[in-house]
Amino acid sequence: MQETIAKFKEQLAKMKAYAHALAILSYDSETTMPKAGNAALGATMGFLSGEHYSLVTAPELREMLETLAQNREELDPVTRREVEYLQEELAKMERIPKAEYVEFNILLQTASQVWREAKNKNDYPAFAPYLAKIIDFSRRFAGYMNPALPVYDAWLNEFEKGMTMATLDAYFADVRAKLVPVIHAIAERGRKIDKSCVEVEFPVWKQRKLSDYLMDLLTIDRDCCAIGETEHPFSTGSSKHDIRMTTHYYPTLMLSSFFSVIHEGGHSLYELHTGDELIGSPLAEGVSMGVHESQSRFFENLIGRSRAFIELIYPKLCEIFPEQMAGVTSEMLYLAANHSSPSLIRVEADELTYSLHIMVRYEIEKRLMDGTLTVDELPNAWNALYKEYLGIDVPDDTRGVLQDIHWSMGSFGYFPSYSIGSAYASQIYARMAQELDIDACVRAGNLKPVCEWLEEKIWKYGKMKTPGEIVENACGAPFDPKYYTDYLTGKYSALYGL
Amino acid sequence: MQETIAKFKEQLAKMKAYAHALAILSYDSETTMPKAGNAALGATMGFLSGEHYSLVTAPELREMLETLAQNREELDPVTRREVEYLQEELAKMERIPKAEYVEFNILLQTASQVWREAKNKNDYPAFAPYLAKIIDFSRRFAGYMNPALPVYDAWLNEFEKGMTMATLDAYFADVRAKLVPVIHAIAERGRKIDKSCVEVEFPVWKQRKLSDYLMDLLTIDRDCCAIGETEHPFSTGSSKHDIRMTTHYYPTLMLSSFFSVIHEGGHSLYELHTGDELIGSPLAEGVSMGVHESQSRFFENLIGRSRAFIELIYPKLCEIFPEQMAGVTSEMLYLAANHSSPSLIRVEADELTYSLHIMVRYEIEKRLMDGTLTVDELPNAWNALYKEYLGIDVPDDTRGVLQDIHWSMGSFGYFPSYSIGSAYASQIYARMAQELDIDACVRAGNLKPVCEWLEEKIWKYGKMKTPGEIVENACGAPFDPKYYTDYLTGKYSALYGL
Numbered sequence: 003m004q005e006t007i008a009k010f011k012e013q014l015a016k017m018k019a020y021a022h023a024l025a026i027l028s029y030d031s032e033t034t035m036p037k038a039g040n041a042a043l044g045a046t047m048g049f050l051s052g053e054h055y056s057l058v059t060a061p062e063l064r065e066m067l068e069t070l071a072q073n074r075e076e077l078d079p080v081t082r083r084e085v086e087y088l089q090e091e092l093a094k095m096e097r098i099p100k101a102e103y104v105e106f107n108i109l110l111q112t113a114s115q116v117w118r119e120a121k122n123k124n125d126y127p128a129f130a131p132y133l134a135k136i137i138d139f140s141r142r143f144a145g146y147m148n149p150a151l152p153v154y155d156a157w158l159n160e161f162e163k164g165m166t167m168a169t170l171d172a173y174f175a176d177v178r179a180k181l182v183p184v185i186h187a188i189a190e191r192g193r194k195i196d197k198s199c200v201e202v203e204f205p206v207w208k209q210r211k212l213s214d215y216l217m218d219l220l221t222i223d224r225d226c227c228a229i230g231e232t233e234h235p236f237s238t239g240s241s242k243h244d245i246r247m248t249t250h251y252y253p254t255l256m257l258s259s260f261f262s263v264i265h266e267g268g269h270s271l272y273e274l275h276t277g278d279e280l281i282g283s284p285l286a287e288g289v290s291m292g293v294h295e296s297q298s299r300f301f302e303n304l305i306g307r308s309r310a311f312i313e314l315i316y317p318k319l320c321e322i323f324p325e326q327m328a329g330v331t332s333e334m335l336y337l338a339a340n341h342s343s344p345s346l347i348r349v350e351a352d353e354l355t356y357s358l359h360i361m362v363r364y365e366i367e368k369r370l371m372d373g374t375l376t377v378d379e380l381p382n383a384w385n386a387l388y389k390e391y392l393g394i395d396v397p398d399d400t401r402g403v404l405q406d407i408h409w410s411m412g413s414f415g416y417f418p419s420y421s422i423g424s425a426y427a428s429q430i431y432a433r434m435a436q437e438l439d440i441d442a443c444v445r446a447g448n449l450k451p452v453c454e455w456l457e458e459k460i461w462k463y464g465k466m467k468t469p470g471e472i473v474e475n476a477c478g479a480p481f482d483p484k485y486y487t488d489y490l491t492g493k494y495s496a497l498y499g500l
Numbered sequence: 501m502q503e504t505i506a507k508f509k510e511q512l513a514k515m516k517a518y519a520h521a522l523a524i525l526s527y528d529s530e531t532t533m534p535k536a537g538n539a540a541l542g543a544t545m546g547f548l549s550g551e552h553y554s555l556v557t558a559p560e561l562r563e564m565l566e567t568l569a570q571n572r573e574e575l576d577p578v579t580r581r582e583v584e585y586l587q588e589e590l591a592k593m594e595r596i597p598k599a600e601y602v603e604f605n606i607l608l609q610t611a612s613q614v615w616r617e618a619k620n621k622n623d624y625p626a627f628a629p630y631l632a633k634i635i636d637f638s639r640r641f642a643g644y645m646n647p648a649l650p651v652y653d654a655w656l657n658e659f660e661k662g663m664t665m666a667t668l669d670a671y672f673a674d675v676r677a678k679l680v681p682v683i684h685a686i687a688e689r690g691r692k693i694d695k696s697c698v699e700v701e702f703p704v705w706k707q708r709k710l711s712d713y714l715m716d717l718l719t720i721d722r723d724c725c726a727i728g729e730t731e732h733p734f735s736t737g738s739s740k741h742d743i744r745m746t747t748h749y750y751p752t753l754m755l756s757s758f759f760s761v762i763h764e765g766g767h768s769l770y771e772l773h774t775g776d777e778l779i780g781s782p783l784a785e786g787v788s789m790g791v792h793e794s795q796s797r798f799f800e801n802l803i804g805r806s807r808a809f810i811e812l813i814y815p816k817l818c819e820i821f822p823e824q825m826a827g828v829t830s831e832m833l834y835l836a837a838n839h840s841s842p843s844l845i846r847v848e849a850d851e852l853t854y855s856l857h858i859m860v861r862y863e864i865e866k867r868l869m870d871g872t873l874t875v876d877e878l879p880n881a882w883n884a885l886y887k888e889y890l891g892i893d894v895p896d897d898t899r900g901v902l903q904d905i906h907w908s909m910g911s912f913g914y915f916p917s918y919s920i921g922s923a924y925a926s927q928i929y930a931r932m933a934q935e936l937d938i939d940a941c942v943r944a945g946n947l948k949p950v951c952e953w954l955e956e957k958i959w960k961y962g963k964m965k966t967p968g969e970i971v972e973n974a975c976g977a978p979f980d981p982k983y984y985t986d987y988l989t990g991k992y993s994a995l996y997g998l
Contacts, residue, residue, distance in 0.1 A: 022540060023521045026528050033532070038724040039742030042520060042780075051518035053551075207705065209674035228538040282540075464611030 003076060010066045013057060014084065018282055020054035022240040029238050035229045044111035051107040052100060058088070058097045067092065070119035079278055083466050087285060094147035102461025106139045110412050111349075117410035126381055126399040129410070132273050134377045136412050137370055144371070147272040154371035159413030161291040162422065163469055167368060169417055173483055174364060177357050177421070178391075182361045182485035184494050185355060186340060192498030197338035198328045202254035203470075208322050212256075213249060213263045215318060215330065220301065221453055227270050234349065235262040237269035237298075241334065242276045256326075259348070261302050262302060268301035269294055271453060275461035283464070290469040291416055293460065296430060297452055303353050303424070304431045304489075305452070310444040312336040340497055344392040353424075354494050360421040362387040363406075406495065426473055430456075433477045433487050501571060507562045507577060507801070511555060511583065516780055520738040525743050527736050529729045536557075542609035549605040550598060556586075557594045565590065578777055581964050585783060592645035604637045608910050615908035624879055624897040627908070632875045634866055642869070652869035655913030659789040660920065665866060668916055671981055672862060676889075677857050678985035682992050683853060686840060690996030695755075695836035697828045702754035706820050710754075711747060711761045713816060717852045718765040718799065719951050725768050732847065732905065733760040735767035735796075739784065754824075754836060756848070759800050764797035767792055769951060771931055773959035774859050781962070786968040789914055791958065793921025794928060801851050801922070802929045803950070808942040810834040838995055842890040844899045849920075852992050853890065858919040860885040861904070865912050890930035923984035924971055927953075931975045931984050 024047060031043055057063065062132060068084045070077060077085065091118070095103075113132040120129035144156035151159065158165040213229060232248040239245035247266035249259045272288050280286035290296040305311055316332040342352040348359040366383055369375035375383055384403040385396040396402035409417050434455055443451050459476040473481050522545060555561065568575060568583045575583065579842055593601075611630040618627035641655035649657065656663040675719040711727060718957055730746040737743035746765035747757045770786050773924050778784035786792040802807055840850040846857040864881055867873035873881055882901040883894040894900035906914050931937060957974040971979050992998070 015543070016547060019544040022544040023525060023548060026525055027521060029526050029532075030528055034527075034726050034728060034744065036722065036726045036742055036744075038721075039739070040741045042741060046517040046520040049514060050521060099877070223536075224534065226534050228532055228534045229533065241537070241540045243540060244534055246534075315956065416785050 003073060006066055007077070007081060009050070010063075010081070010084075011440055013060075013063055013066070014284060015282060017054060017057050017284065018168055020057070021048055021284075024050055024054070025238055025240045031245075032232050032236070033248065040111065040115045044108045047111055048104050048108040052104040055095065055100055055103050058092060059415060060098070063088075064092065064096075080283060080285065080466070084283060085237070089467060091284075102139070102142070102272040102399045106143070106181075106412065107133060109139065110410070113410045113412075114407065117404065121400055121404040124398045124400040124404070126404060129404065130377045130380075133380075133409055136409065137377065137414075139176060140412055140414050141371060141373070142430055143465045152372065154368050155413065158369065158418065159415075161413075161415050161419050163290060165292070165418070165492040167423070170364060170422075173422070173425070174357075174361050175489060176483055177425075178315045178361065181357065181490060184491055185358075186346065186499045187341075188354075188498045189344075192500060193247050195337045196334075197341045197468070199334050200257055200326075200338045201254050202326050204251045204323055204326050205258070206251040206253060207257060209251045209259055212319070212322055213259065215322075216260070216263045217267060219315075219447060219449065220264065221449055222267055222270055223274060226274055229263070235259075235266050235439075237266045239270070239273045239287070241281060242274050242278075243281075245273050254351065256323075261306055261339075264306040265298045265302035267296035271301070271456070272297045272461050275453070275457040276467075277462040279331060280464045280466070285463060289463065289465050289467065290470050291419035292422040292426060293469050293472050295420050296426035296473075297423075297456065298429040300430060300456075304427055304473040305440075305444060305449070307339050307353065308441070308444065310441040312339060314444055314447055318452045321437060334387065337497070340493075342494060342498075344394050346394060346396060347386070347405055349405075356424065358391045360417050361391055363417040364421075367417065371414060425483045426481065427486075428489040429477045429482060429485040430460075431489075433479075503563055505575070508561075508568060508579070508582075511558075511561055511564070512559065512782060513516075513780060515552060515555050515782065518548055518555070518784075520553070522548055523736055523738045526605075529609075530730050530734070531746065534751070538609065538613045543794055544605045545609055546602050546606040550602040553593065553598055554603050556590060557598070560807070562590065562594075578781060578783065578964070581783060582781055585963060589782075593965065594646040596641055600637070600640070604641070604910065605675050607633060607637065607644065608908070611908045611910075613904065615902065615905060619902040621904070622715045622896045622898040624902060625638050627902065628875045628878075631907055634907065635875065635912075636909055638912050639869060639871070652866050653867055656871065657867075657913075658913075659913050659917050661788060663730055663777060663790070665915070668862060668920075671920070671923070672855075673983060674857050674981055675923075679852065679855065679988060680832065682989055682998070683840075683842065683856075685998045686852075686871065686992065687842075690998060693835045693839045693995070694832075695839040697832050698755055698824075698836045699752050702821055702824050703752050704749045706745050707754060707757055710817070710820055712755065713820075714758070714761045715765060717945060717947065718762065718769060719947055720765055720768055724772055727761070729903060733757075735764045735771075736810075737768070737771045737785070738965055739779060740772050740776075741779075743768045743771050753803065754821075759804060759837075762804040763796045763800035765798035769954070770795045773955040774962045774966075775960040778962045778964070783963040787963050787965065787970050789813050789917035790920040790924060791967050791970050793917050794924035794956065794971075795921075795958070796926060797922045798925040798954075802925055803938075803942060803947070805837050806939070806942065807834055808939040812838060812945055834996070835995070836961045838991075840992060840996075842892050844886070844892060844894060845903055847903075852988055853925060854922065855919040856889045858915050861915040862919075865915065869912060923981045924979065925984075926975075926987040927971070927975045927980060927983040928958075929987075931977075 005483070027043060027047055031040070035043065067085055067089050070081070071089060074082050074085065089174065109132070113136060116132050117129050120126060140157065144151070144153040144408065148156035148159065152167065155166050158170070165189040179303055209339070217224065217229065226243050228246065230246060230248045232252060235247070235249045237245065237247040247270050249262040250264065251259045268484050272294060276286045312335050314331050316335055320327045340352070342354040344355050345351055348356070351359050365387060366375065369383070370380070381399055381403045388394055388396050388402070431440070434452070438455055440452060443449060451479055460472055463472060467475065470480070505521065525541060525545055529538070533541065565583055565587050568579070569587060572580050572583065607630070611634060615627050618624060618936050638655065639651050641648070642651040646657065646935060650665065653664050656665070658670070715722065715727065716762065724741050725743040728744060728746045729748060733745070733747045733749055735743065735745040745768050747760040747764065765875045770792060774784045787809035789922065810833050811830050814833055817833070818825045838850070840852040842853050844847055846854070849857050862880065863885060867881070868878070879901045881895055886892055886894050886900070929938070932950070936949055936953060940949060958970055961970060965973065968979070
């Protein structure tokens with residue numbers, strides 16, 4: 003038995019090496035690689051993914067897993083969960099033919115590049131054939147991975163285990179019913195909030211200093227976490243000792259990078275505090291996209307956009323940007339940071355309208371996955387839904403259907419986790435507030451108690467529990483979207499004097 | 501036969517994928533990776549190196565190579581050379597036990613990090629045990645790779661095929677005999693050259709703009725070549741479509757990054773112009789370290805430090821840095837760029853004294869490799885040679901024996917290529933000048949003819965020829981160090997009015 007465990011751990015270490023290399027290659031391609039390097043990168047990532055695939059689907063591994071599963075009582079909790087987790091992954095993966103798996107990975111590497119150029123040139127037709135192929139693969143793969151489920155449920159399950167269209171239909175109906183009236187009320191009778199006070203030029207080199215300050219405030223250990231710059235901010239990591247996050251500096255939109263750093267910082271904190279016993283294990287990462295997003299949104303919105311945080315940071319901003327902040331009060335900054343109005347671009351959307359952007363994508367993904375919407379019909383469908391949900395006209399595909407990278411990466415089913423994550427965050431906050439004076443911690447510039455609470459309830463577990471168990475463990479109750487709709491309704495009614 | 505060739509090319513593609521991943525992981529670790537990521541990186545690189553090793557030493561590959569070698573007349577020239585090259589590599593590699601190979605690679609990953617910290621803290625004893633292990637491995641590996649050769653000749657051969665201590669002893673004796681009198685003459689009766697005129701603050705963001713300008717001037721295609729920032733500038737690449745070079749900006753030493761960009765640009769140009777027929781082949785890189793260095797030094801010194809280039813660049817510098825350049829004439833800039841005096845740090849050494857820094861390392865490496873010098877005796881030996889060759893006292897190990905990364909990477913035998921490369925560059929320049937009015941090209945800001953000449957004679961060949969053949973192909977004669985010593989003697993006699 004000890005021998006089988008040792009061999010099993012050896013296999014895990016090999017998988018980890020491939021996963022590590024793939025993570026760095028991918029990060030490098032986003033941050034550094036010159037454009038022409040993409041073809042060779044696709045070939046290399048295709049090959050390494052194939053080797054990784056071969057390891058995971060090797061008959062030896064399957065035998066090991068069976069032996070270990072039969073003797074699960076003898077295993078320590080981490081190994082036991084590793085066995086379960088890999089058996090689930092294997093069951094999905096081994097039904098995907100290796101050639102198709104490699105082909106799909108190579109396609110995705112090209113498609114992201116094609117998408118980027120199509121977006122820059124407002125050229126949806128250039129991207130459409132790639133998208134059609136990705137949709138084809140995705141529908142086929144869903145059938146391999148989880149033939150019992152509808153295609154889209156199979157993909158939702160990949161990002162948030164147990165998530166279904168039934169749950170999301172109800173969730174989004176509720177969100178829509180509660181939030182749309184608030185959005186309309188703001189448009190009709192809300193007071194005017196002016197954010198132009200902070201839309202002057204803030205030099206980028208000083209914004210970089212601000213990022214360093216924010217990372218310190220968030221208690222991020224810089225020996226384990228690097229910050230880079232990309233067009234779209236993101237976070238990734240290969241272990242709790244090597245996390246990368248990025249931001250994007252806009253000279254006249256200081257708050258953009260400000261909140262990106264806090265958002266990506268939330269993702270990073272989650273990974274940085276995975277339990278030590280999980281180092282090197284496939285369980286050593288956030289449990290799901292939804293729970294991951296709950297952590298980034300917790301810090302970005304619940305903490306970062308709170309009055310307490312704005313009051314804490316205000317003197318620092320005045321110190322770093324004395325000229326720009328002259329005449330800006332802490333209250334003006336608070337209002338600017340929480341300004342809301344329907345807009346075109348998801349990643350720039352405010353907290354209140356954000357979930358409507360997700361609903362557009364959710365409705366479209368359902369139809370792309372069940373085959374009732376074609377790529378040719380997609381832009382019109384997109385534009386019609388933006389009109390219906392957000393009341394705005396989409397002027398071009400660059401600011402419409404081409405705005406997000408996700409579909410070029412084959413990530414159907416990912417978007418809903420952004421909204422669900424926001425909802426988790428509100429519920430987590432409400433629960434934490436019963437045990438901790440969060441505002442007092444923030445005002446003292448001491449986020450340690452907040453981080454320790456999250457580490458204890460969420461971060462340390464990695465994938466040792468399911469997403470549902472994690473949420474319940476943190477909140478002391480199953481997921482309930484009312485915390486999210488109550489929070490937003492209350493906050494925005496007060497802000498806009500409704 | 502066609503089938504064997506196809507299988508062979510498939511194996512090459514796999515090797516390429518590992519080499520590509522390893523190159524990016526290594527680049528990332530120099531430029532981006534947070535410090536704590538090093539342990540996991542060592543494990544991953546160790547594993548991937550091991551997989552690469554297994555591919556290269558697999559019995560199937562050996563059989564393929566034998567079959568192909570027996571039918572060499574039927575092969576196209578690239579495949580023929582690939583077979584030769586891999587048989588040579590294989591003959592060396594298969595005698596290294598895989599476990600030792602992997603262990604050495606993991607050791608090197610740790611040792612570079614230990615070296616970095618030891619250098620920062622002036623703590624040679626912290627690095628010494630690692631260095632001792634690296635020396636042990638290196639001596640053992642030389643015996644595996646090339647048992648017929650003395651240890652150091654085996655390593656010289658790795659960086660410059662055919663290079664021997666016999667050749668280098670004669671070369672360095674000649675260099676020393678010719679250049680030391682010039683260095684002494686400058687100290688005793690040379691006119692004073694003042695470089696303080698360009699040692700004022702040049703803002704880094706403007707220096708970055710200057711780098712972009714220089715890369716354009718060098719005709720570097722930015723779609724294929726990225727520039728990053730590291731403490732020590734370097735270049736690397738995984739294909740002609742993905743080259744990375746770095747520089748380091750010092751606010752008050754504008755010329756440092758200026759010449760780093762031109763130097764690394766020379767390396768990059770070499771790789772960017774490898775022949776298309778070599779894409780994906782192990783032959784698709786510069787033939788040797790010496791020839792590589794000849795290209796970087798050609799651009800840095802023969803072109804970049806010429807009067808013609810300085811006169812070309814002078815108006816641009818005045819445009820980018822109007823305040824800093826006020827009162828600096830083109831002649832003052834030319835003199836500052838060519839200032840010479842014995843100094844402590846190799847990478848900051850001027851063109852004239854540079855080879856003396858190499859001689860120190862050459863003498864030490866010979867003795868470390870033949871076992872007549874221990875790591876404990878090393879710092880004293882270093883300091884004594886700096887006194888003897890350059891006439892200066894080494895104040896601490898940070899600026900002494902710990903200054904270079906090479907030994908922590910196990911690169912014994914690498915240093916001489918820096919000096920040999922400079923010597924090649926002078927001979928290449930002399931030959932090119934017979935066919936091309938180089939100064940006229942430079943004054944016109946048109947380096948294309950210079951690049952085309954080098955592409956035709958050197959760059960396109962990759963590893964299709966030996967270093968000796970490449971040099972002879974470019975120079976129309978075998979290597980002769982007199983071009984180098986004549987060039988430096990002439991240039992510095994004029995500069996210092998000797």
